[in-house]
Amino acid sequence: MKNNNKSVLYALSAVIFWSTVATAFKLTLEGMSFAQMLFYSSFFSFLSISIIMGFEGKLRYKNLFASKSIKNFALLGLLNPFLYYLVLFKAYSLLPAQEAQPLNYTWPIAISIFSVMFLKEKASVSTVFGHIIAFFGVVVIATRGDIFSLQFHNLYGVILAAGSSLIWAGFWTIKMLFREEDSLKLLGSFFFGSVYSLLYLLITGDFVIPGINYLAGTAYIGFFEMGITFFLWTKGMSLSTNKPKTSTLAYFSPFISFMFIALILGEKIMLSSIIGLLLIIAGILTQNLKKLFTKKVRPA
Secondary structure, three states: OOHHHHHHHHHHHHHHHHHHHHHHHHHHHOOOOHHHHHHHHHHHHHHHHHHHHHHOOOOOHHHHHOOOOHHHHHHHHHHHHHHHHHHHHHHHHHOOHHHHHHHHOOHHHHHHHHHHHHOOOOOOHHHHHHHHHHHHHHHHHHOOOOOOOOOOOOHHHHHHHHHHHHHHHHHHHHHHHOOOOHHHHHHHHHHHHHHHHHHHHHHHOOOOOOOHHHHHHHHHHHHHHHHHHHHHHHHHHHHOOOHHHHHHHHHHHHHHHHHHHHHHHOOOOOHHHHHHHHHHHHHHHHHOHHHHOOOOOOOO
């Protein structure tokens, strides 16, 4: 199998898994609080990353506590998974999955803004125009299509879902500045994220051992939202001969997710959710038109 075919296979596998997690979030939240779901899913993600790194021969727990890296990992773990998923899971507890999921999908827009602010990238006309398009998508979803009244059905939930993308963008930006290997940064962030979320549960008195069905839900989230899927996507991108085009496969995820949300959760997908998501993705793609249609030729 050619590398580019393998790339598509790995990337699509990640997309399918990502498409199921919004449904998994809502089902698991039926049996536990958002903070409990954060702790258990973070722990299972740490476990899954440990297993993968073990197979690769890269697992060295002592590296988590190296004097030069421990502060980096502690900061990354505070942003993601702790703050990011704490905010995102709370949003899912307040909003229908079909609204929380596309609002959270504004993270590429947030990364673009942070890249201009902190990584000194230039803001092109297409970047600004893309932000405007995506913003209208958020408004359409938040108002459920009644954009002129600006009546938000759950403003707090909307702020949390969209705001989680800012936390993710902060995590991604800071992660780019650290020199440790990506897999080690991921392992470190989920180790410290698990510690933070456990302390949060102990302080709030919310620590309980859930039923086996809901514990299995957190295991699924930990393995396929936070853990294994990251490696599938990274592998797909590393094998790709045109990374911008391969990356667009990720935009199939929210539409496939709508199918699971409708079939399993029984939510009636609103036209405003679809239109809003289309606007958000159009805004993201608008910012990347030049990269998308430019194929880098590798030297012979």
